[in-house]
Amino acid sequence: MLVVLAVPLLIAGPVTQPAQAQSETVLRVALIQEIDHLNPFTASFSSSAMIGRFAWEFLTLPSAEDATPTGGVAEDWQASDDKLTWTFTIREGMTWSDGEPVTAEDAAFTFNRIMSDPKAAEANGSYVENFEKVTAPDERTLVIKTKAPQASMTALDIPIVPEHLWSDVTDMAAPETDELDLVGVGSGPFVISEYRPNEIVTLEANPDYWRGAPQIDELQFVKFENADAAVAALKNGEVDFVNRLTQAQFDSLEGEDGIETNQASGRRYRELLMNPGATNIEGQPIGDGHPALRDVEVRRAIAQAIDPQVLVDKVLGGYGELPGGLVPPIYEDFHYMPSDEDKFTFDPAAANRALDEAGYRKGPDGVRAGADGRKLEFRLTARSSEDYGLRASDYLAGWLGDIGIKVTKNLVSDNEVDETTSSGNYDLALSGWGTNPDPDYILGKQTCASLPATSGSSSSNAFFCDETYDELYAKQAAALDPATRAEFVKQAQARYYEQVPSLVLDYDNVLEAYRSDRFTGLQRQPEGEGQIMEQTGYWGFYGARPVEGGAGDDGGGVSAGTWVAIGAGALLVLVGGGTALARRRSAADDRE
Amino acid sequence: MTSTTDGHLAADLDERRAGTSTPRFVAGKVGGALASLVLVVVLGFLLFRMIPGDPVATMTRDRPTSPEQLALLRERLGVDKPMWQQFLDYFGGLFQGDLGTSYMYSRPVADMIGERLGPTLLLVGTATVLAVLLGMWLGIRAAWKRDSAFDRVQTGVALTLWSVPQFWLGLLLLIATQGLFPSRGMRSPDVPEGFVAQSLDVAWHLTLPCVTLLAVIYAQYMLVMRSSLLEEMGSEYLTTARAKGLRDDLVRRRHAVPNALLPAVTLVFLQFGMVVSGTITVEAVFSWPGLGLLTYEALRGPDLPLLQGVFLVLAGSVIVMNLLAELLYRVLDPRVRAS
Numbered sequence: 001m002l003v004v005l006a007v008p009l010l011i012a013g014p015v016t017q018p019a020q021a022q023s024e025t026v027l028r029v030a031l032i033q034e035i036d037h038l039n040p041f042t043a044s045f046s047s048s049a050m051i052g053r054f055a056w057e058f059l060t061l062p063s064a065e066d067a068t069p070t071g072g073v074a075e076d077w078q079a080s081d082d083k084l085t086w087t088f089t090i091r092e093g094m095t096w097s098d099g100e101p102v103t104a105e106d107a108a109f110t111f112n113r114i115m116s117d118p119k120a121a122e123a124n125g126s127y128v129e130n131f132e133k134v135t136a137p138d139e140r141t142l143v144i145k146t147k148a149p150q151a152s153m154t155a156l157d158i159p160i161v162p163e164h165l166w167s168d169v170t171d172m173a174a175p176e177t178d179e180l181d182l183v184g185v186g187s188g189p190f191v192i193s194e195y196r197p198n199e200i201v202t203l204e205a206n207p208d209y210w211r212g213a214p215q216i217d218e219l220q221f222v223k224f225e226n227a228d229a230a231v232a233a234l235k236n237g238e239v240d241f242v243n244r245l246t247q248a249q250f251d252s253l254e255g256e257d258g259i260e261t262n263q264a265s266g267r268r269y270r271e272l273l274m275n276p277g278a279t280n281i282e283g284q285p286i287g288d289g290h291p292a293l294r295d296v297e298v299r300r301a302i303a304q305a306i307d308p309q310v311l312v313d314k315v316l317g318g319y320g321e322l323p324g325g326l327v328p329p330i331y332e333d334f335h336y337m338p339s340d341e342d343k344f345t346f347d348p349a350a351a352n353r354a355l356d357e358a359g360y361r362k363g364p365d366g367v368r369a370g371a372d373g374r375k376l377e378f379r380l381t382a383r384s385s386e387d388y389g390l391r392a393s394d395y396l397a398g399w400l401g402d403i404g405i406k407v408t409k410n411l412v413s414d415n416e417v418d419e420t421t422s423s424g425n426y427d428l429a430l431s432g433w434g435t436n437p438d439p440d441y442i443l444g445k446q447t448c449a450s451l452p453a454t455s456g457s458s459s460s461n462a463f464f465c466d467e468t469y470d471e472l473y474a475k476q477a478a479a480l481d482p483a484t485r486a487e488f489v490k491q492a493q494a495r496y497y498e499q500v501p502s503l504v505l506d507y508d509n510v511l512e513a514y515r516s517d518r519f520t521g522l523q524r525q526p527e528g529e530g531q532i533m534e535q536t537g538y539w540g541f542y543g544a545r546p547v548e549g550g551a552g553d554d555g556g557g558v559s560a561g562t563w564v565a566i567g568a569g570a571l572l573v574l575v576g577g578g579t580a581l582a583r584r585r586s587a588a589d590d591r592e
Numbered sequence: 593m594t595s596t597t598d599g600h601l602a603a604d605l606d607e608r609r610a611g612t613s614t615p616r617f618v619a620g621k622v623g624g625a626l627a628s629l630v631l632v633v634v635l636g637f638l639l640f641r642m643i644p645g646d647p648v649a650t651m652t653r654d655r656p657t658s659p660e661q662l663a664l665l666r667e668r669l670g671v672d673k674p675m676w677q678q679f680l681d682y683f684g685g686l687f688q689g690d691l692g693t694s695y696m697y698s699r700p701v702a703d704m705i706g707e708r709l710g711p712t713l714l715l716v717g718t719a720t721v722l723a724v725l726l727g728m729w730l731g732i733r734a735a736w737k738r739d740s741a742f743d744r745v746q747t748g749v750a751l752t753l754w755s756v757p758q759f760w761l762g763l764l765l766l767i768a769t770q771g772l773f774p775s776r777g778m779r780s781p782d783v784p785e786g787f788v789a790q791s792l793d794v795a796w797h798l799t800l801p802c803v804t805l806l807a808v809i810y811a812q813y814m815l816v817m818r819s820s821l822l823e824e825m826g827s828e829y830l831t832t833a834r835a836k837g838l839r840d841d842l843v844r845r846r847h848a849v850p851n852a853l854l855p856a857v858t859l860v861f862l863q864f865g866m867v868v869s870g871t872i873t874v875e876a877v878f879s880w881p882g883l884g885l886l887t888y889e890a891l892r893g894p895d896l897p898l899l900q901g902v903f904l905v906l907a908g909s910v911i912v913m914n915l916l917a918e919l920l921y922r923v924l925d926p927r928v929r930a931s
Contacts, residue, residue, distance in 0.1 A: 028781060034889060036651075036696045044651050045696075118664045125661045173668065175699045197697075197707075198881055198889075200781055220781055225879040225888070228763055229775045236771030415645020415894065422649060450659075459659055 024217040025546040027519055029241040029533065030230035031201075031221040038195055039177040040159040041113070041120040046434075046534065049123065049157075051221065054203055054538045055186035056159030057210075059088060059107060059142075064539035065527045067331060067437040069154035073107060073187070074142070083149035083480055084132075088142040094210050096162045097184075097191045104136035109163035111144070119172035124158045126441070149478040151485050155438035157536065160187070189214050189542040198223050215521070215545045231513075234259065240518055241541075243533040245511035246387070247317040258517030263319060264510040264524060264531040265330040270388070270432040271462075271502040272306070272396070274299045278424025278463035281451040287424020287463075290378055292370050297358040299500040300344070302428075304354070305403045306396065307346035312506050315391045319511060323504040325493030326446070327439050330507070330530060333486050334439045336493035344503070351403045360404070368404035377406040378427035381420050384411035389430055392505070396428075422452075424463055431502070433461065437536055439489050440477060446496055447473050464501035510534075521545040618919065625915045629908060633686065636903040637679055640896050647671065647695050647893045669695050671896075682900070691904070692897030694890075701901035704886065709905075711778050712882030716864070716871055718798065719805035724860055726806070727813025731856075734814065735821035736844055746814070754811035762804040762877035773800045776879040801878040805871065809863070816859050821852040854925055861917035865910035 033047035040052040060077065063070040071077075074088035094102040111134040113120045114127075121128075132145040144153070162185055169177055177183075183192050189211065190203035201221045205214040222239055224230040231249045233239045235256065245253070254261050275289030276299070292298050312320040321329055325336030338344075360368040360376060368376045380396060382389035389411060397407040407428070412420075420426045435442045444450060448465040469492055476488035497504075510531040514522060523543035525535040532540035648665050666672040670681065685692060691701035730750070734743040753761075766775055774780065778797050784790060824830070825848065833843045875884035883902060890898035 026781075034696070034892075037698070042698070119668070121661060122665065125664075126658045129658055129660070173698050175697075198885070199777055199779070202781075222776065222781055223879055224776050225876045225885060226759075226763075229766055229877060229879065232766050232771075233775040236775065238771065238775055413644065414892075415643065415650060418649045419644050419646055422646070453659065459657060459662065 025215075026218040026220055027216050027241065027541060027544050028220045028222055028239040029541070030224045030233060030239040030243075032224050032227050032230060032244055035197070035201065035221075035223075037178050038183040038192060038201070039172070040123065040161060040183075041172050042122045042177070044123050047221075050534050051192070051201055051203070052159045053157075053188070053536075054190040054219065054541070055183070055188045055192050056161055057094070057102075057187040058158065058537075059156055059160060060154045061157075061537045062155065062437040062525070064523050064525045064535075064537065064543075067526050067530075067536065068333075073102060073160050077154065079153070079480055083478065084146055086144045086146070086153050088144070090140045090142060091210060092140065094187060095208055096187055097206055097208065098162075100162060100164055101139075102160075102162075102187055103139040104142040105139065106163045107142045107160050108134050108136040109167060110158065110160050113166070113172075114158070117172055122173075127156050127158055149480065150440075151477055151480055152438040152440040155436065155440075155536075157436070162187075189538050190219050193218075211542075214542055216519070216541075219541050234513060234515065237515065237518075240515040241512070241522075241533065242514070243510070243512040243531070245513060247319055247511070250319070250511040250513065251317075253513045258515055259513055260516035262510075262512040262514070262524070262532060264512065265321065265328065265526075265529045266508045266510045266531070267328060267330060267436070268432055268434045269323070269326060269328055269507050270430065270505045272302075272505055273421060273426065273429040273431050273462050273502045274302060274500060275424065275426055275428075276463055276499075276501040279451060279465065281448070281453055286452070287426070289424060290376075290427040291372070291374065292360070292376055293378070293427060295358065295370075296499060297354060298360070298376070299503075301351040301354045301358075301403060302400060302405070303344040303500050303503045304347050304351040305399045305405075306344075306503065306505070307399065308505055309346070311392055311395060315388055315395065316506065316508065319509040320506040321509070323506050325490070325497055326433075326442055326504060327435055327489065327493065328507040330526065331435070331437055331439070333482070334489045336490040336497070338494065338497055342494070342498070344500075348399070348402045355403060362404045366404060367406045375406065376404065377408065379410045380407050381410045381412065381417055381426045381429040383414050383417050383430070385414055392430060430505075431461075432508075443473050443476065443489065443492055446501070462501040464496065464499070466495065466499055469495045469499070516547070518547055519544050520547050614922075617922070621915055621918055625911050628911050629904075632904060632907040632911070633683065633900075636900045636907070637682060640894060640899045640903070641675070643891075643894050645894055647895060650893050651696060682897075691901040694898045695895045696893055696898075697895075701897050704898065705883065705901055705905055708881060708883045708886045711880060712871060712875070712884065714778075714794075715798065715801055715805065715875070715880060715882060719802050719809065720860070720864055722802070723806050723810035724813050724856075727810040728817045728856060730810075731814040731817025732821055732844065732849060735818040735825065738822065738825075743818075747818070750811035750814050753807045754809075756808060757873070758804060758808050759873040759877050761807060762800070762874055765800055765804055766877070769800065773797070775800075778881055801874050801880050804877075805874050812863065813856060813859065817852065817856045820855045821848060824848045824852045827851075854921070857924065858917050858921060861913045861920065862910075865906075865913035 031047055034045055035048045035051065036045045037043045037048055038051065040056060043049055043052050058072040059074045060069045061072050062068065071091070073090060073094065075091040076089040078087050079085070080087075088104075088107070090102070090104045090107065096102060111128055111131065114124055115121075115131055115134070130146050130148055130150050132147050134145075135143050137143060146153070165182055165185055169182070178195065180192065180195065183195075186192065186206065189206055189209045191206050192201065193204040194200065194202035200223065203219045205217055207213045224233070227244070227246070227249065230239065230242045231245070231253065234242045234253070250261060250263070253259050275287065275293050277285065277291070277294035278287040278289055279285050308323050312318065312322060324338060327334040327336065329335045329337075355368060359371050362368050363375070370376070378400070380393050382393045384390065393409045393411065397409060400407050417429065417431070421429050421431055433442060433445070445459060445461040446464045447470050449470075450460040451463065451465060452460065472488055472492035472495060476485050476492060479485035479488055512532055514532070521543045522532045522541065523539040524530040524532055525537060525539050648662055648669070648671065651665070670678060673681075682692060689702065691705070693699065694701055694704060697704065730746050734746050737743055774797050778794055779790075780793050780797075784793055830843055830848055833847045838846075871880075871882060872884035872887055874880065875882045876888050879885065883905065886898070887902045887906075889895070890902060
């Protein structure tokens with residue numbers, strides 16, 4: 001039996017050798033999220049979309065430097081005077097990785113397929129909703145007519161695919177569309193070369209990439225189910241890059257030899273939802289939100305009773321930025337920061353006064369009640385899976401207790417949080433969203449139009465429905481001059497801030513780490529402060545270069561351990577074998 | 593899994609009424625197992641629909657999605673249909689060997705489970721075989737020298753490991769071995785050429801998850817073996833054996849142990865079914881591409897067809913193993929047949 005145990009130990013040694021023999025530079029990235037599909041039409045998960053961004057070039061994409069639009073498949077673009085017709089000039093000389101030229105027809109095919117085939121619209125359908133017609137008058141000209149002016153036309157996060165391969169696909173949802181003969185042909189800096197579901201996705205450098213071939217040979221996404229295991233793998237040199245780290249994991253990697261950490265401005269905001277009286281699109285009330293929260297004075301008092309600085313310092317360990325509007329400061333052109341007089345500053349006394357004036361009197365138990373006699377007792381729904389949910393809800397309950405509002409914590413699974421918040425069955429809830437360089441989507445989620453239909457689920461974020469806000473939203477969507485648009489975007493956020501259907505609590509930093517002894521040149525987006533992985537583009541890993549003498553040299557430290565393993569294995573074999581022999585001999589002496 | 597016990601009861605009652613002829617006995621047991629399986633199908637369907645959460649919302653989280661897209665997705669997944677319709681579709685499909693199509697991966701559930709069965713069986717099988725051997729060996733020795741230092745230390749160690757959470761022990765081993773063994777998966781990112789090299793590669797990856805599982809589960813085999821041997825030790829046939837002049841070692845091996853083996857063998861079968869579902873945490877720590885990991889992934893959606901499929905396979909394995917144990921018991925122990 002001991003012999004059996006020893007076998008795996010013995011094996012430990014020799015297998016590490018092949019990794020050292022290879023001369024290719026492979027950048028291995030730990031992927032903690034799932035991949036659903038590689039087919040860019042159905043790849044809904046953010047990790048799948050990220051892989052698609054390496055394999056297929058976009059029409060235009062946010063630049064590495066400041067996330068403003070830069071050319072991809074299109075080298076030039078123009079809007080007509082009525083702002084309804086966009087003409088894109090396709091880059092000359094670009095080819096697919098199978099040698100065929102990239103033409104305007106490929107782009108037209110991609111958009112038309114999404115517009116005409118519901119299955120193809122699964123991942124990116126929302127981008128083309130406003131499209132009237134897409135045509136390719138010649139190989140280098142793409143014309144898109146929209147139903148209404150749309151400012152986000154230069155931020156279409158849609159991979160353009162080769163028509164000569166994809167036009168034969170009849171069922172976009174078929175599993176075969178994830179296979180390499182289809183998804184293996186691309187135009188991005190890397191092309192997909194191997195896919196083992198839930199194990200690994202390998203991308204090879206595309207030597208003919210129009211910006212120039214990447215300086216690493218392969219980019220590998222290796223699936224980890226457990227973030228702590230991924231951190232251990234980074235320390236051991238099994239992988240070169242890990243993202244979505246927790247504070248504790250990040251701190252444990254800081255100062256580690258050969259590892260560089262990256263604390264980046266994030267694209268997500270966290271918020272406290274305050275049910276402003278959820279309704280469906282017909283205006284009929286839905287859900288069971290507390291009626292007092294429909295009073296904007298109550299929501300404002302709550303906003304004044306909360307100290308975001310404490311949440312950032314104590315709950316996020318300093319890895320976050322103080323709040324303003326919905327668009328995070330990483331997109332500085334669109335980020336709204338209220339002036340000092342408009343800002344909700346932490347002032348429990350003022351909050352108490354405001355509630356007194358609004359007619360919410362404290363009862364003998366210290367809990368306020370409204371004119372209808374109903375006490376201000378709110379449920380606070382948060383994710384039990386998240387450290388943030390557990391700890392921030394304690395602070396919030398304490399702060400609101402100080403202004404006479406009783407909070408019952410309701411810590412539940414992620415799915416349940418999603419369900420209660422999208423059906424309006426909440427009073428207060430901790431939530432958050434990721435944003436894109438173009439603010440249209442996140443602002444659109446706050447309009448009346450996104451409220452749920454009579455049956456069906458909501459795409460509204462906070463059940464906000466406000467005429468003034470909707471007007472400002474429409475103005476920004478139609479404004480094609482960047483400065484004018486930015487102004488409307490900020491005004492819309494200001495209106496939202498002032499009406500507080502939700503209070504932004506902070507913008508989380510993105511915490512990443514990589515083997516700086518093996519790779520350098522990983523590009524942050526935006527430059528200097530942004531993240532490397534999960535960008536809106538491919539810049540992070542496209543810029544990677546092997547460090548002289550680093551990348552080829554795989555894990556010299558392993559060999560010492562290997563010898564220990566071999567020694568231990570040999571010892572076990574000896575002991576096990578010896579015992580077995582001894583017992584056999586003694587048994588032979590004792591035959592009945 | 594409660595349904596299994598119900599199945600037993602029903603079968604036991606049948607047995608008493610009908611006497612104990614072997615074909616009747618077997619038919620009763622198989623019938624009970626089938627009834628349990630049907631219950632599992634119904635339960636699985638209802639149970640997972642009670643999990644809060646909207647799979648469509650999870651699938652589209654953080655992606656720009658319009659209400660029209662959501663409606664289309666609902667229609668494609670079939671979640672817009674009434675519950676009874678969904679159940680009939682599912683139940684009808686089962687008879688044609690169709691476990692449905694995963695929401696998230698749009699692949700047949702049967703294919704996905706098939707892919708994952710091998711790695712789980714490899715992990716569970718290796719760990720179980722080692723745990724049985726190690727557990728029994730230690731149990732026999734501990735019982736034979738009852739209250740000795742060996743007995744007390746071994747029992748203590750086994751009980752401690754038995755109470756340790758698997759994921760914690762796994763992470764601890766991972767950190768303690770410092771990269772000696774790979775931290776994830778079943779194969780290296782660059783699979784080496786050749787069958788031998790590939791087997792070695794898999795074995796290398798297998799070590800940590802297997803040791804983790806082994807350390808946690810061997811205690812039960814040890815303790816059952818120990819206590820059942822202790823029961824036999826007072827028996828008169830052992831005195832007879834000693835009187836024949838047999839060495840202590842032989843008395844134990846030829847007389848005491850075979851008689852004490854029965855409860856342990858039963859346990860092996862009963863536990864094997866349970867261990868498959870018990871690997872969820874170990875597989876999650878080491879990203880081992882098995883059924884446990886698939887369950888974990890499916891729960892996040894919730895990916896209902898995938899969950900139902902996995903549940904059916906896991907519960908089914910417990911039922912089948914139970915059945916095998918009961919049938920085998922009859923073969924192994926003449927007393928069961930006679931009664």
